[in-house]
Amino acid sequence: MNADVIEKIAALMTAAFGLVAALAWNGAILAIFKQVFGDATSVPAMVTYAVVVTIIAVIVTIWIGKAAAKAKV
Helix, strand or coil, X not given: CCHHHHHHHHHHXXXXXXXXXXXXXXXHHHHHHHHHHCCCCCHHXXXXXXXXXXXXXXXXXXXXXXXXXXXXC
């Protein structure tokens, strides 16, 4: 197999595992949200959940970016 093909397959497999992990975290965070705030089926609850998850994602992304920048130095 060509090295380029193997590299692309590895990248796709990594992305697939990342998606599975993201879905697992989504389920865990949703369960915590339901336990803390009760039923999460109403629109305001769903919007609140989306905002909270977005804020967490932004903070974690910034943290990972800073860690990656430090690792390069």
